[in-house]
Amino acid sequence: MLALHTHAKVAGRFPAYPLKILDLTEALATTLARTRVAAKLPSGYSVDLGALAMLGFAGVVAETAPGSEPPLPVLHSAGDPAVVDTGDVIQIRSGGSQVRVLFRRRSSSNSLFVTERCNSLCLMCSQPPRETDDNWRIDELKDIVDLIDPTVSTIGITGGEPTLLGHRLAELLSHMHHSLPNTQIHVLTNGRLFADRALVELFEGLQGYVTWGIPVYADVPAVHDYVVQAHGAFFETLEGIYNLAGSRHAIEIRYVLHKQTMARIRQFAEFVSRNMPFSSHVAFMGLEPMGFAKMNRALLWVDPVEYVQDLRFAVNWLDRAGVPTSIFNLPLCILQHDLWRFARKSISDWKRMYLPACERCEVRNQCGGFFRSSGSNWQSLAISPVTTCDRGNS
Amino acid sequence: MGADAEPRARRNEFLPPTAFSDARRYVLLPFRFRHLKSESDYTLVTSETGEFTCVPRDLLVPLVAGQLAPDSPYRLDLEAKSIITSDAGLAITVRRLASQYRARKSFIFEGPSLVLFVVTLRCDHSCHYCQVSRRSEFAPDFDMSEVDALAAVDRLFEMPAKNITVEFQGGEPLLAFERVRQIVLEISRRQASSAKRITFSMATTLHHATPEILEFLKQYDFSVSTSLDGPPEIHDRHRPTPKRDSHARTMAAIDRARLALGACSVSALTTITREALKHPEAIVDSYVAAGFNSIFLRPLSPFGFATRTEGKIGYPMKDFLAFYARALAYMLELNAKDTSISEAYAAILLTHIFTSQSSGYVDLRSPQGAGSGTLVFNYDGGVYPSDEARMLAETGNASLRLGNVHTPFDELMAAPALRLLLEAGIAEIQPGCSDCAYLPYCGADPVATIARTGAPIGHTLSSAHCQRHMGLFDLLFDYLIAGEARTVETLRSWVPSHR
Numbered sequence: 001m002l003a004l005h006t007h008a009k010v011a012g013r014f015p016a017y018p019l020k021i022l023d024l025t026e027a028l029a030t031t032l033a034r035t036r037v038a039a040k041l042p043s044g045y046s047v048d049l050g051a052l053a054m055l056g057f058a059g060v061v062a063e064t065a066p067g068s069e070p071p072l073p074v075l076h077s078a079g080d081p082a083v084v085d086t087g088d089v090i091q092i093r094s095g096g097s098q099v100r101v102l103f104r105r106r107s108s109s110n111s112l113f114v115t116e117r118c119n120s121l122c123l124m125c126s127q128p129p130r131e132t133d134d135n136w137r138i139d140e141l142k143d144i145v146d147l148i149d150p151t152v153s154t155i156g157i158t159g160g161e162p163t164l165l166g167h168r169l170a171e172l173l174s175h176m177h178h179s180l181p182n183t184q185i186h187v188l189t190n191g192r193l194f195a196d197r198a199l200v201e202l203f204e205g206l207q208g209y210v211t212w213g214i215p216v217y218a219d220v221p222a223v224h225d226y227v228v229q230a231h232g233a234f235f236e237t238l239e240g241i242y243n244l245a246g247s248r249h250a251i252e253i254r255y256v257l258h259k260q261t262m263a264r265i266r267q268f269a270e271f272v273s274r275n276m277p278f279s280s281h282v283a284f285m286g287l288e289p290m291g292f293a294k295m296n297r298a299l300l301w302v303d304p305v306e307y308v309q310d311l312r313f314a315v316n317w318l319d320r321a322g323v324p325t326s327i328f329n330l331p332l333c334i335l336q337h338d339l340w341r342f343a344r345k346s347i348s349d350w351k352r353m354y355l356p357a358c359e360r361c362e363v364r365n366q367c368g369g370f371f372r373s374s375g376s377n378w379q380s381l382a383i384s385p386v387t388t389c390d391r392g393n394s
Numbered sequence: 395m396g397a398d399a400e401p402r403a404r405r406n407e408f409l410p411p412t413a414f415s416d417a418r419r420y421v422l423l424p425f426r427f428r429h430l431k432s433e434s435d436y437t438l439v440t441s442e443t444g445e446f447t448c449v450p451r452d453l454l455v456p457l458v459a460g461q462l463a464p465d466s467p468y469r470l471d472l473e474a475k476s477i478i479t480s481d482a483g484l485a486i487t488v489r490r491l492a493s494q495y496r497a498r499k500s501f502i503f504e505g506p507s508l509v510l511f512v513v514t515l516r517c518d519h520s521c522h523y524c525q526v527s528r529r530s531e532f533a534p535d536f537d538m539s540e541v542d543a544l545a546a547v548d549r550l551f552e553m554p555a556k557n558i559t560v561e562f563q564g565g566e567p568l569l570a571f572e573r574v575r576q577i578v579l580e581i582s583r584r585q586a587s588s589a590k591r592i593t594f595s596m597a598t599t600l601h602h603a604t605p606e607i608l609e610f611l612k613q614y615d616f617s618v619s620t621s622l623d624g625p626p627e628i629h630d631r632h633r634p635t636p637k638r639d640s641h642a643r644t645m646a647a648i649d650r651a652r653l654a655l656g657a658c659s660v661s662a663l664t665t666i667t668r669e670a671l672k673h674p675e676a677i678v679d680s681y682v683a684a685g686f687n688s689i690f691l692r693p694l695s696p697f698g699f700a701t702r703t704e705g706k707i708g709y710p711m712k713d714f715l716a717f718y719a720r721a722l723a724y725m726l727e728l729n730a731k732d733t734s735i736s737e738a739y740a741a742i743l744l745t746h747i748f749t750s751q752s753s754g755y756v757d758l759r760s761p762q763g764a765g766s767g768t769l770v771f772n773y774d775g776g777v778y779p780s781d782e783a784r785m786l787a788e789t790g791n792a793s794l795r796l797g798n799v800h801t802p803f804d805e806l807m808a809a810p811a812l813r814l815l816l817e818a819g820i821a822e823i824q825p826g827c828s829d830c831a832y833l834p835y836c837g838a839d840p841v842a843t844i845a846r847t848g849a850p851i852g853h854t855l856s857s858a859h860c861q862r863h864m865g866l867f868d869l870l871f872d873y874l875i876a877g878e879a880r881t882v883e884t885l886r887s888w889v890p891s892h893r
Contacts, residue, residue, distance in 0.1 A: 322892030
């Protein structure tokens with residue numbers, strides 16, 4: 001449940017670009033330019049900062065303030081010292097004291113935010129779009145990518161709508177392909193712009209490296225277009241999916257579960273199995289109460305117990321059709337036991353929480369828990385700790 | 395829309411659902427329909443690729459006339475199942491249909507993937523309905539020769555399919571086990587240096603399966619299919635052996651085979667004779683009691699000996715369908731009481747109904763599967779497009795013979811007989827099939843038409859093939875549309891998992 005920000009004190013002046021945090025051993029051995037590295041000092045260890053400055057490091061991270069005027073910038077006395085950990089990539093706001101964590105080595109849910117712009121306006125968007133020129137992000141992200149451990153297994157690309165960046169997105173992905181060849185990249189996109197085959201061609205050569213996670217919210221245009229608040233979006237997204245699949249790109253289908261989508265969950269499963277049997281994964285996702293979702297609660301909120309039978313049908317249908325299927329963002333206690341094998345701990349570690357009721361639960365460690373943003377009016381009445389006798393009954 | 399979404403976002407302004415429901419004109423896509431006889435009085439509509447839904451019978455004409463009300467609750471399903479769309483959706487809907495069509499017909503690109511080796515015609519049974527014109531156990535000259543067997547394996551490795559099932563049958567193939575062994579060993583030897591994945595199966599009474607034979611079958615991961623016609627009084631009546639003990643020997647052999655190969659590798663099928671028609675429940679019960687969770691209820695074949703003895707043991711198709719309906723109802727009843735038993739042929743039809751994938755079942759395809767999906771290597775070295783075509787030759791009409799095992803594969807595929815079958819074997823252009831609601835799930839059977847009428851295209855509706863399948867599809871769709879949710883769930887669960 002670590003935050004991605006903390007406040008800390010700064011002695012000296014750090015560069016504005018992203019920095020890699022490494023402990024001394026790793027810092028001395030790394031092939032990264034030392035100007036991109038801040039060395040993290042072990043607690044209570046006395047190190048000659050002058051020597052580190054001569055070696056060319058960008059700065060150091062220490063627990064406590066340096067004695068006098070340090071020979072290189074020192075970040076210290078962080079509000080939560082655990083937030084800045086070795087292996088992470090951080091950025092220190094120029095002149096300020098706020099530290100942003102851009103990549104966390106120990107997290108399995110790192111993602112790069114590429115744009116705030118979007119061509120849809122989903123009722124439940126957790127990251128409401130903003131029309132702004134943020135093309136600068138790509139250059140910064142390429143800098144960050146250089147500092148990411150090549151051993152990391154997956155990185156997400158998210159927005160906004162990444163494909164609005166066009167060739168600049170392709171540029172970022174190619175850069176990643178070169179710099180992180182063993183990593184799997186997951187791009188979250190509404191796929192609409194891929195209705196133009198020319199856009200698909202920009203990503204030639206990235207097949208197998210990138211998975212395109214594309215939301216489809218219904219088997220019919222009226223429902224999907226309403227949810228994404230865009231006329232013609234359903235047809236564009238389907239065209240995009242076929243264009244991508246036709247070029248052998250891997251596609252994940254995402255379906256967010258709420259009051260506007262629940263009526264056609266079963267039909268949706270059949271639709272996907274017939275029309276997109278090539279999907280590499282289908283994810284049924286509980287709602288994240290953020291952004292527009294909070295604003296549109298009256299339109300969206302339904303207790304998952306009301307759709308869980310339909311969900312079970314859909315998941316089993318796709319599973320039997322050979323399409324790998326998962327359930328995201330729903331706690332185990334509201335799913336029938338036979339659905340547990342499809343449930344993933346999908347809520348990012350820094351967004352996840354458990355409830356007081358979870359204290360007594362025996363499967364808490366297997367469970368993905370809840371979004372920290374979900375207040376009591378976003379919680380199912382069916383939430384209850386799972387105990388051995390419950391499981392015996394199911 | 396992207397352009398005005400942004401200002402709306404700034405104003406936190408969302409449009410209502412009605413702004414997105416295109417309630418105006420709709421466009422019809424090709425579909426077929428059938429009025430079902432169920433009490434609910436629905437009309438089944440099926441898309442070109444077999445997506446289906448139903449509308450009340452009195453809505454069919456308004457649907458076709460473009461007069462379905464904008465708020466009709468049937469519009470969404472009709473649109474989801476590619477029956478109707480909007481002008482804007484026409485292109486992508488056709489693309490979806492094309493994608494499904496390609497998946498459903500993907501078998502076309504495979505070439506033959508089921509290869510039958512008739513290693514001998516000899517058999518110790520003298521079943522009244524025998525399909526394969528068997529010879530007595532000790533008759534000479536009815537086994538496949540070693541040279542022909544090796545040539546047949548050559549043909550096998552000339553086939554383009556990556557996954558091939560090799561099925562041994564007879565006669566009783568275990569009476570020629572040495573030939574089976576030779577073929578399996580030769581295939582295994584050559585498989586090592588090829589990309590092919592070959593699986594073995596055998597149709598056998600199992601009576602002659604010694605421990606050594608079972609060990610061999612286990613080593614090569616055989617699945618075996620045997621004949622079990624129900625309780626002893628039915629089984630022994632039509633499957634006579636010299637000692638009249640076929641049922642007892644079959645049951646004992648099934649147990650031995652299960653022990654050796656695993657229960658999942660042993661299946662059985664039931665040939666339904668006129669006598670059996672009276673006892674659907676008893677036959678199903680006998681399968682449950684024998685530990686099977688699947689039963690294949692097969693009507694008499696109009697081939698082989700069965701044609702000649704039809705007067706004695708045959709029956710009209712409607713009698714079979716009545717029997718089948720009773721058997722299926724009984725099985726569904728058992729399932730509702732947590733006894734898991736499915737009917738294997740219904741499972742095939744349901745797979746065709748519920749999925750858009752090619753099922754792999756070669757006998758229910760369009761274009762037809764004889765020769766293009768399956769090949770038969772006969773004991774005498776003759777190559778036939780299907781078992782039925784071979785039986786037709788046994789009864790004097792060798793017109794469907796493609797060549798012999800020494801004919802290169804490409805030449806076999808270019809044989810005039812196969813060309814004839816392929817030209818005739820497209821259900822989409824057959825009179826009687828082309829406008830049938832069940833067309834997407836069914837197949838063409840020109841071999842049977844030739845056997846029946848001498849010509850590859852005949853009067854479809856009077857054929858046993860058509861009568862049988864119309865009856866089975868009617869029965870299944872009645873359940874799917876008017877049946878209880880639990881029954882539908884059971885039938886869906888019969889569709890094999892692709893996991």
